[in-house]
Amino acid sequence: GDSVTQMEGPVTLSEEAFLTINCTYTATGYPSLFWYVQYPGEGLQLLLKATKADDKGSNKGFEATYRKETTSFHLEKGSVQVSDSAVYFCALYGYSSASKIIFGSGTRLSIRP
Amino acid sequence: GAVVSQHPSWVICKSGTSVKIECRSLDFQATTMFWYRQFPKQSLMLMATSNEGSKATYEQGVEKDKFLINHASLTLSTLTVTSAHPEDSSFYICSARDSMSSTYGYTFGSGTRLTVV
Numbered sequence: 001g002d003s004v005t006q007m008e009g010p011v012t013l014s015e016e017a018f019l020t021i022n023c024t025y026t027a028t029g030y031p032s033l034f035w036y037v038q039y040p041g042e043g044l045q046l047l048l049k050a051t052k053a054d055d056k057g058s059n060k061g062f063e064a065t066y067r068k069e070t071t072s073f074h075l076e077k078g079s080v081q082v083s084d085s086a087v088y089f090c091a092l093y094g095y096s097s098a099s100k101i102i103f104g105s106g107t108r109l110s111i112r113p
Numbered sequence: 114g115a116v117v118s119q120h121p122s123w124v125i126c127k128s129g130t131s132v133k134i135e136c137r138s139l140d141f142q143a144t145t146m147f148w149y150r151q152f153p154k155q156s157l158m159l160m161a162t163s164n165e166g167s168k169a170t171y172e173q174g175v176e177k178d179k180f181l182i183n184h185a186s187l188t189l190s191t192l193t194v195t196s197a198h199p200e201d202s203s204f205y206i207c208s209a210r211d212s213m214s215s216t217y218g219y220t221f222g223s224g225t226r227l228t229v230v
Binding site for chain 2: 036045089
């Protein structure tokens, strides 16, 4: 079945550092891919999405490109801020997932001032 | 944008009692809603898919008699944790899909932290 694998955390960076959180997926066909963010004690917010190969999703300085050849959707940000500290989830929605979103395990990001 | 309201945001109950959590889509109709459970520092585990006007579909290993789901209208789904025990303590999150939106029209509630003492 469909699955999502993302790099384990926690990830700790200094403010203004470059961020990469790796995400790879296994799915039949062409799934839609997402990054969600969860701030402490809150629900999930959609950060960005891409629905077809080579699409680039972007929001709040974060970017991720849908790479079908490597089945990846890595999250990047050029200069992180303390306010970016949160848990980030990679996810997919595909034809074989029966209307369900499949989540990765989540990566906890902490940014030091 | 689409908003999902989840209530209560936190609840403490005694062991053996039942707790109801509500999930409402505020500005859209949702024929399908999802209920997730999240343990500390872990990912979301899908518990069940709630379908308006029909029985919920539970994931393998989820006790349907313990986690009762009702989706009586296009804007409201409820999850009732019956005879709660301390091991049911967790963060519960609902998600609703906008019936008129595309496949990625999912919106999440802010979650409910349940503590059973």
